[in-house]
Amino acid sequence: MTARGLAVHAVVAALLLAGAADASPRGPGAERRDLDVVASAQPSDQRREDRDVVVAEVMVRDGALKADAVATTVTSCHACRGESAVLQVLYVPGPASARFDNVASAWTQDCWDCTATALAVQVVVIGPGTRARPTNRALAVGDACATCRTATAAFQVVVQVDAIGRLADPALAEVAAWFEAEAALLEAAVQAPAARRRAERVAVRSLDDLRRLAVRSLGGRARSARVAVTR
Template structure:
């Protein structure tokens, strides 16, 4: 018989998986709104001892239309000794958007395995100019079920800054964003205080915001970090 806590955790994971599936295909903006700009990384190894990693990157520009963007990373391990790592890095430039809905989700789980690991990191960086209404959601979930020596961790990081319409990241900063996300995945895979500390993750995101603002001359509207691990 499953405990109430476990049932709630399973239901939460299932709901977030449904959301992540909606972002499984990256779409370019259409001429008229509203538009969706979605990106997802997904890592699910099959077979004992296998390791699978998926990294997704995308840069999009949308002007003058209502925009819904979903950035997701999902990773699972269900086989003995296997590991999964999913990393999504999405950069959005939104100019004169009347309504913006920004969803960022990282999900990781292990089930029915031994010595298995799953790590998911999703980084969403949004530069807005002359914005309208803004709705944001940033979520992370991790779950271990019926397994031995298993480790599931996830981190969702969302950064929204305001600047000029022509603001664009340098190639160096774009590379730094990818490197930053990879570093967070490495820390999350390390089962110590640094890897799972919410305070450490918030400080890391604050340093990233400083880098972004220094490059673009922008100011931070929102910086959100959520970490989950078992």
């Protein structure tokens, strides 16, 4: 792993293990009703490389809810690079009616040698009686740019357990490492044609790894596991 990769891993792991700057604090009775998390990268001529990473871990206690995890990147300047990545870990003890939307979108426009990547990951833990409606989407678009490259990936896992509890710190560290590895794969996908061709096969295996990690750590069963990849 490069020095840059080690630094990113340390930051992501620290965010997760601390409950994340954008998440509710870890601890008994912690609640938060703001359930939408967004990572947005918008490089420009003044800032030719832009990277935004958002990590959130949230416990919700009651009521109907809707949670969106969104990673979006727009690159429209020559030789610019944009990367967005969002990870949301959400606990819903229930009973509740819950809608979970996970979206990764990236597009490039009117530029040459520019790149845009977006990674959205949503891990949802629900208790008995919660009616879950998950959706998972990825979109990559290049417009009026022959040498631009885009890559997106969206991963969503919904796990049902008998009694809600937060992921233990070692499990969160594993999720952090998985998240970092997927971000690195996306970055490679916009640099090497071979990586682009094998991206979908790799994504399916990665989804299985995330699903097994969540199920094993929580002792539940997977209600839904989805992946979408676009290049």
